[in-house]
Amino acid sequence: MADADRMKRYSDYNAYLRSLFGERVQKISVDAGLTCPNRDGSLSWAGCIYCNAKGSGTGAFARGLSISQQIEAGKIGAVKKYKARKFLAYFQSFTNTYAPVEHLKALYDEALSCEGVVGMAVGTRPDCVDKEKIDLLDAYTKDYLIWLEYGLQSAHDATLALINRGHDFKAFERAMALVTPKKKLNVCAHIILGLPGETRDMMLENARIIGDLGVNGVKIHLLYVVRGTALDKMYAQGRCTPLEQQEYVDLVCDFLERLPRSMIIQRITGDPHSDELVAPLWSARYRETFNMIQHTLEARDSYQGKCRI
Numbered sequence: 001m002a003d004a005d006r007m008k009r010y011s012d013y014n015a016y017l018r019s020l021f022g023e024r025v026q027k028i029s030v031d032a033g034l035t036c037p038n039r040d041g042s043l044s045w046a047g048c049i050y051c052n053a054k055g056s057g058t059g060a061f062a063r064g065l066s067i068s069q070q071i072e073a074g075k076i077g078a079v080k081k082y083k084a085r086k087f088l089a090y091f092q093s094f095t096n097t098y099a100p101v102e103h104l105k106a107l108y109d110e111a112l113s114c115e116g117v118v119g120m121a122v123g124t125r126p127d128c129v130d131k132e133k134i135d136l137l138d139a140y141t142k143d144y145l146i147w148l149e150y151g152l153q154s155a156h157d158a159t160l161a162l163i164n165r166g167h168d169f170k171a172f173e174r175a176m177a178l179v180t181p182k183k184k185l186n187v188c189a190h191i192i193l194g195l196p197g198e199t200r201d202m203m204l205e206n207a208r209i210i211g212d213l214g215v216n217g218v219k220i221h222l223l224y225v226v227r228g229t230a231l232d233k234m235y236a237q238g239r240c241t242p243l244e245q246q247e248y249v250d251l252v253c254d255f256l257e258r259l260p261r262s263m264i265i266q267r268i269t270g271d272p273h274s275d276e277l278v279a280p281l282w283s284a285r286y287r288e289t290f291n292m293i294q295h296t297l298e299a300r301d302s303y304q305g306k307c308r309i
């Protein structure tokens with residue numbers, strides 16, 4: 001099957017961007033120098049059990065690079081590799097709504113003023129938004145594509161407590177209620193498959209719940225163990241068992257089958273840094289896992305939404 005046909009088995013993010021802008025749009029990660037309430041002592045110092053001290057960050061801000069300098073540097077690789085001319089600024093590190101609204105506005109304005117930037121994605125926690133911040137993000141939707149990325153990871157409170165998220169599922173429902181009236185502001189939920197204590201049914205229930213709440217997109221991650229995290233200790237003590245590769249592939253296909261057809265699938269597996277990865281080692285083979293998911297969907301003759309009631 002040709003790549004284009006494979007993509008039709010789920011609503012692929014790159015195809016979605018191409019349909020909006022008529023060409024490839026490349027995401028560029030930016031580090032705004034913010035922190036996280038689960039790291040700075042407001043909620044805890046420890047962070048989520050799978051998070052290391054970098055908080056998914058590039059460390060670019062600490063190296064003295066401004067937002068616009070980071071975007072200009074990111075463009076060089078995107079132009080060389082993809083001949084990209086349009087870009088999304090991706091505020092990825094830590095919690096990118098965790099600051100006074102004036103400070104956030106200055107950061108977002110700087111990103112959106114860079115040449116070729118057509119929008120931004122803002123990663124945050126559901127307990128770190130309020131009406132003022134949502135209004136600020138919504139105001140940009142007149143001229144730009146804006147995605148708000150809420151780290152949810154699981155809709156089950158027992159799991160959220162176990163992984164030390166520092167918020168419950170109600171926080172996510174409140175965060176969604178703030179966005180629902182904003183018709184052009186998109187929400188992407190992050191979900192992790194393979195969290196300790198979660199059964200297959202619990203993981204698939206997450207798909208139904210985010211679909212029912214009107215989430216526009218999802219990033220599906222695999223739980224992997226990163227060196228120096230609390231999860232690393234749990235793994236060493238035999239208190240968590242990572243998924244096998246085929247088990248994960250089957251779960252992703254089951255998960256996709258339960259999502260609304262309209263939801264944009266932004267990611268279907270994780271992409272760990274191999275120098276930090278402890279387990280499972282197969283997770284470093286991103287392309288192999290990606291291809292296995294495509295082949296399993298084909299073998300099942302399945303697609304996103306097939307099992308959604």
Ligand code: SF4
Nearest residue numbers: 036047048051055094
């Ligand atoms: S919310 Fe994000 S940055 Fe904060 S501790 Fe959890 S994973 Fe790390």
